[in-house]
Each structure stands twice: as structure tokens, then as C-alpha cells.
Amino acid sequence: MSELIRRVNSQPNSPFSNGPSYSPLVKSSRTMLSRIAPLHPNRRTPPPPLPRPPPPKKSKKQIEMEERIEEDLSETVEGWSCMTDEERRCLRRARIDAELGYE
Secondary structure, eight states, X not given: OHHHHHHHHHSTTOTTSSSOOXXXXXXXXXXXXXXXXXXXXXXXXXXXXXXXXXXXXXXXXXXXXXXXXXXXXXXXXXXXXXXXXXXXXXXXXXXXXXXXXXX
16 A cells, blocks of 8 residues: 555656646546555554453362461561561462472
């Protein structure tokens, strides 16, 4: 499309050239250009991405296991109360993975 426009504009009697030109071909080239469909005449912005689906519900067994691990870690790890939430989360995740048999 852009090459077609460039080719039309490069002609000496192009309606978009710098100098004035009065030629019967000027009108025909304008009408030809107006007949070419614009690239996106009424393109709308795409809709925003869908929100993330909620995490799956935890079973009672999973909740009990996590509570048991939490209590065990708070008793065995020194400075558990002074740790940041991220450090606690990492330790919890490692203990849960070890219990479930993941590496």
C-alpha cells in the first residue's frame, strides 16, 4: 500500500507533489487514491486483557497441611517472627515441596 502511494507521488503530475500541476491525470489519480480503502478507517483499540482467573480453592487437607507446616516452622526455625513475609513464604514453599516430593 505504501509503495503504491510512493509510486503515485513520485510521478511529476502527482496531486501531492510540491509544485502546482494542472493535468487531467491529476483528478483521475486522486479518484483512484480515494477508491483505495484506507488502512483502518474505524479501528477500535483492542479490549483490555481478561483478568487472571482466581486461584483454585484449597481443600481441607491442603489447608491443614499448610497450618501444620506453619506451626512446625515457627517452632523449629530461629527468628521466625523476625523474618519478612517473603522469607517465610520461601521457607514454607520449600517445606511443602519437600513433603509433596518435589525437588
